[in-house]
Structure formats: structure tokens, C-alpha cells
Amino acid sequence: MYHFFTTLDRRWIFLLMALAVAVPILAQAQFPEIPTQLAQDTFDEIERLEEGDRVLMAFDFDPASEGELGPMATAFVRHAAEKKLKMYFLALWPVGPQMIDEAINKVIRADFPQLVYGEDYVNLGFKPGQEGVIKVIITDFRGLYTTDDRGTNVDLIPMMRGVANVQAMDLIVNVSAGYPGTKEWVQYAVTPYPDKVRMVAGVTGVQAPLFYPYIPEQLPGMLGAIKGAAEYEALVVEKYDLQLGREPDPKYLDGRRRMGPQLVAHLLMVCLIFAGNVVFFMQRSREARS
Amino acid sequence: MKRTVPLLITATVGFVLIISRFIPATVGWGEVASVWFDILAAIAFILGGSNLLKLQLKKISDRTAGWGYAVVTLAAFLVTLTVGLLKIGSPPAPDQEFFGETFAHLELADFPETQVASVDGTIPEKADGAELPLSVRRQIREQNGRVLFRGWMLRSQMRDLLDFEDTLRWQCTVERLFEQAQPPEELAPNVSYYADHDALGYKGFMSDEDRDRLLELGRENAAWQHAVDEIYETSRRTTRMPVEQLPANFQIAASLEPVLEYDAEHKELVLRGPMSVAQRNDLARQFPAAKPIGGEDRAAFLRELESLGEPLNEEQRAAFDRAIESVWTPEQLVLALNGAGAAKEEDKTACEMLEEMQAGVRNIDPQKTVGEDVQLNPRQEELVEQFARDAEFTPDELIEQMREAGTFNDAQAAELRRFLNQGSTVGEQNRTLDRELLKHGPLTPAQRDFLLQDIRSQLAWRATVAELFFAAHLVKYKWSGEYRAEGSPFWWMYEYLFKPLTATMFALLAFYVASAAFRAFRAKNVEAILLLGTAFIILLGRTFAGVWLTAWIPDELAGLRIENLTTYIMQIFTTAGNRAIMIGIALGIASTSLKVLLGVDRSYLGSREG
Numbered sequence: 001m002y003h004f005f006t007t008l009d010r011r012w013i014f015l016l017m018a019l020a021v022a023v024p025i026l027a028q029a030q031f032p033e034i035p036t037q038l039a040q041d042t043f044d045e046i047e048r049l050e051e052g053d054r055v056l057m058a059f060d061f062d063p064a065s066e067g068e069l070g071p072m073a074t075a076f077v078r079h080a081a082e083k084k085l086k087m088y089f090l091a092l093w094p095v096g097p098q099m100i101d102e103a104i105n106k107v108i109r110a111d112f113p114q115l116v117y118g119e120d121y122v123n124l125g126f127k128p129g130q131e132g133v134i135k136v137i138i139t140d141f142r143g144l145y146t147t148d149d150r151g152t153n154v155d156l157i158p159m160m161r162g163v164a165n166v167q168a169m170d171l172i173v174n175v176s177a178g179y180p181g182t183k184e185w186v187q188y189a190v191t192p193y194p195d196k197v198r199m200v201a202g203v204t205g206v207q208a209p210l211f212y213p214y215i216p217e218q219l220p221g222m223l224g225a226i227k228g229a230a231e232y233e234a235l236v237v238e239k240y241d242l243q244l245g246r247e248p249d250p251k252y253l254d255g256r257r258r259m260g261p262q263l264v265a266h267l268l269m270v271c272l273i274f275a276g277n278v279v280f281f282m283q284r285s286r287e288a289r290s
Numbered sequence: 291m292k293r294t295v296p297l298l299i300t301a302t303v304g305f306v307l308i309i310s311r312f313i314p315a316t317v318g319w320g321e322v323a324s325v326w327f328d329i330l331a332a333i334a335f336i337l338g339g340s341n342l343l344k345l346q347l348k349k350i351s352d353r354t355a356g357w358g359y360a361v362v363t364l365a366a367f368l369v370t371l372t373v374g375l376l377k378i379g380s381p382p383a384p385d386q387e388f389f390g391e392t393f394a395h396l397e398l399a400d401f402p403e404t405q406v407a408s409v410d411g412t413i414p415e416k417a418d419g420a421e422l423p424l425s426v427r428r429q430i431r432e433q434n435g436r437v438l439f440r441g442w443m444l445r446s447q448m449r450d451l452l453d454f455e456d457t458l459r460w461q462c463t464v465e466r467l468f469e470q471a472q473p474p475e476e477l478a479p480n481v482s483y484y485a486d487h488d489a490l491g492y493k494g495f496m497s498d499e500d501r502d503r504l505l506e507l508g509r510e511n512a513a514w515q516h517a518v519d520e521i522y523e524t525s526r527r528t529t530r531m532p533v534e535q536l537p538a539n540f541q542i543a544a545s546l547e548p549v550l551e552y553d554a555e556h557k558e559l560v561l562r563g564p565m566s567v568a569q570r571n572d573l574a575r576q577f578p579a580a581k582p583i584g585g586e587d588r589a590a591f592l593r594e595l596e597s598l599g600e601p602l603n604e605e606q607r608a609a610f611d612r613a614i615e616s617v618w619t620p621e622q623l624v625l626a627l628n629g630a631g632a633a634k635e636e637d638k639t640a641c642e643m644l645e646e647m648q649a650g651v652r653n654i655d656p657q658k659t660v661g662e663d664v665q666l667n668p669r670q671e672e673l674v675e676q677f678a679r680d681a682e683f684t685p686d687e688l689i690e691q692m693r694e695a696g697t698f699n700d701a702q703a704a705e706l707r708r709f710l711n712q713g714s715t716v717g718e719q720n721r722t723l724d725r726e727l728l729k730h731g732p733l734t735p736a737q738r739d740f741l742l743q744d745i746r747s748q749l750a751w752r753a754t755v756a757e758l759f760f761a762a763h764l765v766k767y768k769w770s771g772e773y774r775a776e777g778s779p780f781w782w783m784y785e786y787l788f789k790p791l792t793a794t795m796f797a798l799l800a801f802y803v804a805s806a807a808f809r810a811f812r813a814k815n816v817e818a819i820l821l822l823g824t825a826f827i828i829l830l831g832r833t834f835a836g837v838w839l840t841a842w843i844p845d846e847l848a849g850l851r852i853e854n855l856t857t858y859i860m861q862i863f864t865t866a867g868n869r870a871i872m873i874g875i876a877l878g879i880a881s882t883s884l885k886v887l888l889g890v891d892r893s894y895l896g897s898r899e900g
Contacts, residue, residue: 002770008808008810010805010809013801013804013805014801015802017800017801017804018801021800030835031834032834033834034837034853035856037855037857038468040549056625062792063788063789063791063792063793064792064795064796066789066792067419067796067797074704095784097332098774099772101774127336128326128328128331128334129327129328129330129331129332130331132324132331133328134330135307135320135324135327136321136324136325136328139317139320139321140321143321143324143325144328145324149382149772150385150386150772151383151386151770152385165603166508176655183632191478192311205832207356209864209868210868212860212861212864212865212868213868213872214863215865225832227832227833231340238819249868261835262504262832262833263833263834263835265800265804266829266830266832266835267830267833267835268804269803269804269829270829270830271824272804272807272808273807273808273811273822273825273826275808276807276808276809276810276812277812277813277822278809278811280813281813281885282812
């Protein structure tokens with residue numbers, strides 16, 4: 001046994017990991033989700049808004065992190081659409097517009113066709129400049145955004161009337177995979193205007209611990225990784241499907257579905273660490289004896 | 291000097307940004323500095339691209355190890371850049387195209403003098419120095435107590451001018467100017483001038499009479515004559531579209547009669563000139579609107595459906611009734627027609643209100659009643675009932691008979707068409723029926739064909755009409771579409787290369803982390819044991835496994851459940867550690883920033899003095 005572990009080819013570990021992820025996906029294994037307080041706070045932040053309130057949806061991620069952040073982006077858009085909020089989409093990442101398109105096609109065009117572009121939602125697209133963009137639009141939207149993503153003058157877009165800057169938003173929802181992202185929105189939008197700007201975020205697992213210091217003053221709600229998405233989805237589905245006696249659409253349970261592979265992969269990691277340490281202690285005792 | 295200038299720029303911008311944070315009056319300075327930063331950031335993309343080119347070309351030229359990868363990188367970069375920048379294969383943006391309209395370039399200065407409108411009045415001077423709206427600034431001027439407008443005024447331009455000042459006198463001047471600055475009556479429905487595009491536009495197929503009328507407006511004006519001739523040529527282009535099968539009862543709508551015909555010999559639709567969106571909709575609308583089915587008709591329909599396969603089960607029958615009854619009712623149509631016939635409240639024009647004010651009216655009502663109430667009489671209501679029951683009764687026949695039976699105005703006729711058009715066609719209703727029935731039980735292929743045959747013909751016809759519509763359209767802004775439009779080469783590369791490749795790269799982490807966990811995560815000392823313990827708790831706490839493993843712990847000791855321990859670790863230990871690190875970093879940034887702003891640290895300029 002000792003010999004087996006000490007000479008184990010790492011390709012066996014790769015195979016185990018592949019199986020740990022593939023089997024639950026193929027078996028469509030799903031487990032219940034109990035929302036944590038952070039997910040509940042995020043849900044409540046959107047829930048407290050009134051019909052017609054403005055929400056800035058900043059999608060700062062790319063296809064690499066779509067697996068982790070896509071479900072929460074979908075859930076955020078669905079929640080805002082159900083609440084009949086006005087959605088202003090923008091991105092600080094070059095491929096952010098594609099992520100916005102995906103969420104719009106998946107949720108708004110498919111399930112909320114009554115929402116009108118320019119009146120209920122608008123895609124302002126990508127702007128280079130990282131935190132520099134936030135620094136400008138927090139006081140002057142038109143300083144950088146003179147047109148939307150389609151090239152329409154923002155003054156001709158009905159829902160842009162009366163929107164002088166980001167302070168006019170009732171909430172910022174940021175889905176972030178790194179820089180620029182949640183940290184920059186907190187530092188340049190929320191912190192200078194604590195009484196006017198409120199924000200919630202959905203972030204990757206590796207980023208989540210970095211944002212705990214901002215909770216709850218600067219960041220009243222945060223969803224961490226796929227688990228956060230699954231918890232938030234559970235809340236949205238409970239309120240807007242199950243309580244209304246509707247069967248939820250599987251696309252709104254993507255986070256929960258992706259928690260299956262995560263569970264098995266985490267258990268495998270625990271087993272691997274344990275096995276690695278058993279080998280380590282056996283090695284030490286052999287060395288001591290010899 | 292080479293170093294002093296960047297140093298000064300850095301220091302100035304840095305201090306401006308700091309000052310603008312603390313002094314509200316200087317917020318604008320900070321915005322300007324930030325906008326410049328964003329412009330430079332955009333330029334950095336170009337520099338980044340150039341640098342990538344330089345490095346990869348050097349690798350290829352030197353044949354260094356892995357130069358093959360450099361070729362792939364370079365090729366991918368150049369193909370993406372070219373396809374994206376030139377928007378290859380991206381269709382023009384539909385909201386920026388003028389469907390059904392043809393254009394010719396015409397400078398504002400070449401617009402005929404005969405068409406310069408003028409009314410008595412003055413252009414108001416704004417106290418804040420605001421200038422006239424940009425959309426009209428080149429066209430409007432004041433001369434000898436009169437306001438002059440060159441070109442034909444668009445409604446959007448009138449709105450811009452009305453918004454410029456809200457006094458009744460100015461608004462009345464704008465309204466009169468708008469009336470004056472219009473094309474001659476016989477040309478008005480078709481001709482427009484877009485000053486911001488420097489373009490003369492014409493809607494539809496230009497007749498010889500319209501060309502002569504237009505030429506007459508500027509006899510001596512060569513540019514005008516050239517523009518009119520150009521539009522005349524392009525607006526008469528013929529487009530032919532093969533048609534497999536015409537819809538049953540195919541009719542050419544009145545709006546298309548002069549320009550569209552069916553060539554039975556070649557089985558082609560022949561269109562002269564461009565097609566407007568309204569014409570397209572008229573042509574596509576060849577299929578009857580669904581009507582309420584009741585009594586014997588419904589039973590006969592059900593019998594026919596069941597004769598093609600198995601009888602419907604109970605749930606399917608209930609779904610059948612629900613779907614059939616979801617169509618409109620005669621009562622709804624009567625209500626809509628009476629609503630359309632009611633007298634309308636409209637806003638008074640500024641000139642009307644000004645006139646009332648000058649006549650001494652004190653409380654001016656900004657609204658007026660237009661038209662008379664027209665309600666359907668019993669005979670007309672009976673006709674609506676008959677129309678709903680009779681599948682062969684067409685909307686045109688109904689309008690004709692309604693007019694014979696009593697008063698029935700144009701607004702009601704338009705409402706009747708709108709009401710029917712917004713509802714489903716027979717094909718669409720049967721498709722809904724097919725979906726609903728399948729939810730509750732099986733249908734045979736013959737039953738499905740029976741239900742779907744109409745919608746198949748309808749969709750095929752709509753596709754033909756759409757092809758004809760786009761084939762007849764002359765693109766005005768061919769680069770107006772989105773570079774990432776669905777189906778374009780850029781979209782294809784993003785969807786099938788970039789997206790899976792980046793996702794794969796990210797997913798590979800899982801394999802390396804697993805391998806590292808087995809080989810390197812060892813409990814060598816106390817710190818490592820603490821780290822290991824924390825990792826176990828977090829790994830289990832972030833899944834349902836943690837909840838399941840410690841669900842047996844009683845509520846009094848709920849804090850020891852893994853999911854709660856995870857939260858505790860994240861909120862207490864992680865937050866405390868992170869705050870300490872962040873404070874340290876913030877202090878470091880403050881001191882480094884100060885050194886940069888004061889020119890003590892010049893390393894960012896490439897100086898070795900540090």
C-alpha cells in the first residue's frame with residue numbers, strides 16, 4: 001500500500017478528478033441548498049427595491065469564470081426582471097459584453113419578452129480604463145458613455161433620462177472574476193458616496209475571502225462562488241416559482257446542478273490530502289526507524 | 291526634459307485627483323483627468339497589440355524554441371483583429387437602417403432656395419448661453435425679425451426646438467416653422483431631407499411624376515438635379531425572389547399593388563424599388579386570423595383530429611378546450627371598436643393656447659376634444675358576432691358591411707385590423723394546441739401534421755418575405771452592425787474557439803490542485819496542521835457534505851456544525867487577517883504614491899535612481 005501511494009502516477013489523480021466531476025454531471029446529482037445569511041442579505045437588497053427602480057448590472061467576468069459566475073448572473077437578471085426593475089448593463093472587461101448578451105438572451109428575451117430595450121433594460125457595453133471608468137461615471141455618466149453598445153445616443157434612450165451618474169442607481173449588482181471588479185466598485189463607487197450608492201456582488205471562490213472586510217457596510221450582500229449562486233437561486237426560485245405553484249425552469253437551477261460535481265470533487269480533495277498525509281507520516285516513521 | 295514632462299503630468303494629475311476628492315467644486319477637474327486616463331487606457335490596447343506583434347515576429351524570425359506557437363498566436367491575433375474591426379459578415383444594425391428608403395448625398399448648401407421656410411419671430415437667447423439644439427443648428431437662423439429654416443424639418447427636430455424654450459411664443463413659432471418647412475403636399479409622404487446625414491431620402495418606388503416635381507424645385511441647381519436623378523435610378527431597382535408555393539388565397543395588399551407582382555411563369559415575386567417595414571408586414575400577413583370556435587365547429591374539429599389517431603384523453607380534452615377558448619371573444623372586439631370610436635382628448639398646440647391667452651382666457655385648458663363619439667349600433671354588434679362565427683367572413687367584408695350598417699370611422703377600421711393582427715393566426719393557434727396536447731399525452735404523427743401544417747406554410751412564407759425584404763434593401767450603413775452579431779465569423783470564433791479554450795484552461799486548475807493536494811499539503815508543523823484543519827472545514831462546509839456530516843449535532847451546539855464553522859472562520863479569522871493586510875497595503879500605497887507624486891520615486895519612468 002505504502003509503495004503504491006509513494007509511486008502513484010499523478011495521471012491516476014487526474015483520472016479520479018475527471019470522474020469526480022463527470023459522474024455527478026452525467027448522473028445529474030443534485031443536493032438541497034440551505035441559504036446562508038449572506039445569500040439572504042443579497043436577495044433582500046434586491047427584494048427591497050420598488051418597481052421601476054434602477055439597477056446597474058456590472059458584468060466583469062469572462063468565459064473562463066462563466067462556469068462559476070454564469071448562474072448567479074442569470075439569477076440576478078431574472079430577479080431584477082421579476083421585480084420589474086430597470087437594468088443598466090455595462091462591463092469593464094473586454095469580453096463582458098458577450099456575458100451580458102448571454103444573460104439577456106437567456107433570461108430577458110426568452111422569459112420576459114415584454115421588456116423593451118431602452119425602456120426596461122439597456123446594454124451600455126464595454127469601456128476600457130478599469131477603475132478609471134468607475135471614477136468618471138460615478139459623477140458623470142455621459143463623460144464616458146455617449147452611446148449604448150449598439151451606438152444609439154444615450155440621450156435618445158428613454159431610460160437614460162434623468163440618469164446623470166451612477167449615484168442615480170438604486171443598487172449596483174457586480175458579478176466579478178477579478179480586476180477590475182468588486183474591489184474597484186467598492187473603492188471608487190460605494191466608499192466615496194456611502195449614503196447614495198448601495199451594492200451587492202457575486203464573486204469567484206478565490207476572491208470571496210478578500211471581500212469579507214467590506215461586509216456589511218460597503219457590501220451588504222455577497223455571493224461566493226457556485227455555492228453562493230446555488231443559495232441565491234434557491235431563494236429566487238422559492239419566491240418566484242415554488243410559492244406561485246410553478247415548476248422552475250432548469251436554467252434557473254444551474255448553480256444547484258453544478259454543486260453536485262463540486263461536492264464530489266471536494267470530497268476527493270479531502271481524501272487525497274488525507275492519503276497524502278498518511279504516506280507522509282509513514283515515511284517519517286520509516287525514516288526514524290532506519 | 292524627457293523625464294520632467296511625464297513627472298509633471300503625473301504629479302499634476304495625481305494632485306488634481308486628490309484635491310477633487312476633498313473639494314466638491316473641483317470634482318469636474320477630477321473627471322477630466324479620469325477621462326484622459328480612460329483615453330490613454332484605450333490607446334494602451336493599441337500599444338499592447340503592437341508589442342504582441344513585435345515580440346511574436348521576433349520569436350518567429352529568431353526561430354527560438356516554440357516559435358510555432360508564436361505563429362498560431364500571431365495568426366489568431368490578426369484574424370480576430372481583422373474580422374472584428376472590419377465587421378466581416380456582420381449584418382447592418384436594423385435600428386440604424388432606413389428600410390424602404392433610398393438616399394442620395396446632398397449638402398445642406400445645395401438644398402434649393404425655393405424650399406427655405408420663414409416665419410415671423412425671433413430665436414430666444416438663453417441666460418445660460420445655451421445654444422440651439424445640435425440637430426438644427428446648421429439649418430436655422432434669424433434674419434430681419436424672421437426665423438428661417440433651410441431644408442425640410444423632421445418631427446424629431448421640431449421636438450428638439452420645442453424643448454429649447456418652453457414659452458408659448460417660441461413654441462408657436464416652432465410649430466408654424468414646422469408647418470412651413472415641409473415638402474410640397476404631393477411629395478410630402480415620400481420625400482425627406484436629413485441634414486445631419488447630408489442626404490436626400492425618398493420612400494419607395496419613385497414615379498416619373500414625382501421625379502419631375504422634385505426636379506422642378508431646383509431647376510438651376512446641378513447638385514439637386516444630380517441627387518434626384520440618382521435616387522430615381524436606385525429607387526427603381528427590380529428584385530426577383532423565387533417562391534416555391536404561394537399561400538392559399540394569396541393577395542397583394544393595396545400598399546404593394548403598384549410595385550409588386552407575381553411572375554407565374556418563372557414562379558417569382560417581382561418587386562420594384564425597396565420595401566418598407568409596413569409593406570413587409572402586409573405581404574407576410576396572408577394567413578387568416580384565428581377566430582373563436584364553438585359548438586358544432588369545435589366538435590367537428592375535434593372529431594377530425596381524433597380520426598387521425600387515438601382519441602384524446604381527459605386531460606388533453608381539457609387542454610384542447612382551454613387552448614381553443616384562449617382566442618378573442620366578440621365582446622372584446624366590440625369593446626375595442628367602441629373604444630377606438632370614442633372622442634379623443636388631445637393636447638392643444640402652442641399657437642392655439644397663445645391665441646386663447648391673447649384673447650383674455652384666464653384658465654387655459656391644455657387639452658381639447660377631437661372628433662365625435664361613435665359607438666356600434668345593435669346591427670353592427672350583430673355583424674361582429676357573425677364575423678366571429680364565420681371562418682370565411684374576411685375583415686375587409688366586415689368593414690364594408692359595418693359602414694353600410696351605420697357610422698364606422700377610419701380609427702375603428704384601423705383598430706379592427708390591429709386587433710386581429712395582434713392575435714394569433716389559425717396556424718399559430720394550432721401550434722399552441724399541439725404543444726398543450728403533448729404536455730398531457732401522446733399525439734400520432736398524422737395528428738401533429740394536421741395541427742402543424744398551417745404554421746409550416748406560414749413560417750416558410752415569412753422566410754420568403756424576409757428574404758425579399760432584405761434583398762430589396764439598399765444598405766445605408768454597412769458597418770453599423772455589431773462585430774459580435776450571432777452567426778458572424780467573430781461570433782463563431784468567440785463561441786467555438788475562445789470560449790471553450792479559456793474555459794478549458796481554467797478547468798485544468800482542478801487537476802493540478804488535486805495533484806498538489808496529494809503531494810504537497812502535508813502536516814509538517816503546527817502552522818501546517820492549522821491550515822490543514824481549516825482546509826478540511828472549508829472544503830466540506832462549501833458543500834452539502836458538511837451539512838449532512840454534522841446534522842446530528844444538537845441545536846444547542848449548532849455552532850459546531852461544519853457549515854457554521856465555515857461561516858465563523860470566514861467572518862472572523864479571514865476578515866481580521868484580510869483587514870490587517872489591507873491596512874498594511876493601504877499605508878504602503880499611500881507612501882509610494884506620495885513618493886511618485888513628489889518625484890522621489892521615478893522607477894516608473896525607467897530610471898535606475900529609484
